[in-house]
Amino acid sequence: MTQSITSFRDRYGPWALVAGASKGLGAEFAAQLAARGLNIVLVARRADAMASLAAKLTADHGVQTRRVPLDLARADAASIIAAETRDIEIGLLVYNAALSIVGRFFDQPLEAHLKEIDTNCRAPLALAYTLGQRMVARQRGGIILLSSLSAMQGAALIANYTATKAYNLLLAEGLWDELREEGIDALAVMPSSVDTSSDQTRAPSRPSPVAALPPRAVVAETLAALGKQSSVIPGRTNRVAAFLMRRLLPRRVAITLMGRTMRAMYPR
Numbered sequence: 001m002t003q004s005i006t007s008f009r010d011r012y013g014p015w016a017l018v019a020g021a022s023k024g025l026g027a028e029f030a031a032q033l034a035a036r037g038l039n040i041v042l043v044a045r046r047a048d049a050m051a052s053l054a055a056k057l058t059a060d061h062g063v064q065t066r067r068v069p070l071d072l073a074r075a076d077a078a079s080i081i082a083a084e085t086r087d088i089e090i091g092l093l094v095y096n097a098a099l100s101i102v103g104r105f106f107d108q109p110l111e112a113h114l115k116e117i118d119t120n121c122r123a124p125l126a127l128a129y130t131l132g133q134r135m136v137a138r139q140r141g142g143i144i145l146l147s148s149l150s151a152m153q154g155a156a157l158i159a160n161y162t163a164t165k166a167y168n169l170l171l172a173e174g175l176w177d178e179l180r181e182e183g184i185d186a187l188a189v190m191p192s193s194v195d196t197s198s199d200q201t202r203a204p205s206r207p208s209p210v211a212a213l214p215p216r217a218v219v220a221e222t223l224a225a226l227g228k229q230s231s232v233i234p235g236r237t238n239r240v241a242a243f244l245m246r247r248l249l250p251r252r253v254a255i256t257l258m259g260r261t262m263r264a265m266y267p268r
Ligand SMILES: NC(=O)c1ccc[n+]([C@@H]2O[C@H](COP(=O)([O-])OP(=O)(O)OC[C@H]3O[C@@H](n4cnc5c(N)ncnc54)[C@H](OP(=O)(O)O)[C@@H]3O)[C@@H](O)[C@H]2O)c1
Pocket: 019, 020, 021, 022, 023, 024, 025, 026, 043, 044, 045, 046, 047, 049, 070, 071, 072, 073, 095, 096, 097, 098, 099, 100, 119, 146, 147, 148, 149, 190, 191, 192, 193, 194, 195, 196, 197, 198, 199, 200
């Protein structure tokens, strides 16, 4: 175990940056990376939540932390982060933040859909580009982008969200193939339901029919897959469901099934 922690830190350290780190999966990524001996840059909007997480990471694991309170939907988010981290070596980027708009497409203003693209697509692209260049110069590093199992097909009421998650899946897959020659491991994570009480624009009237996985399990499976594959679906049941939806069902049926589930969870 000591040996594997050392090699993880050598490969992806000395610092990891977790974008969207104040709660949920992002906070769990920060904790499990700190447990592997990486210093952590935390980025999110809630400075108070990051301050208590940072104190806990240092107390529990003796690592250094740096906090960047920032709205990642800002067009200049990546350049602000680059400036705030100029003096440290970031060997791992975890882009975890997301805006999850749920509701009928035309019930949302266009600006909200565009903000979802800024948060979920523009920012991970810009950060992968900016921090990835530094990794290429050192010939080592990792880039983890949060996609979703919902990225496999479009779905009613979350059409733009699923499209943004498909973007992250394909971006990570392409970078996995392109950058591995440069020593960089890219990975897309495709969780199904996770027990994070995530910030959605609307709470469901019914729970998801899929049992939620604990964040700890999702992050552990993700870190185990880094450097081994281009994408990971945490949870065995979710991998079976993905096989069914992607390989066995006609695409039209998969889209309709997803839409039916969403309409049941979010009735008009
Ligand atoms: N939970 C699930 O069931 C599930 C399923 C599939 C995929 N995912 C994906 O997994 C990722 C994490 O989900 P989660 O459930 O852990 O989310 P969450 O609990 O809502 O946490 C999201 C994190 O991102 C930060 N964030 C959001 N918008 C931001 C912005 N504009 N600028 C800066 N930080 C921002 C939030 O911090 P602040 O509010 O402090 O800024 C928070 O730390 C997302 O990419 C999501 O799409 C989740």
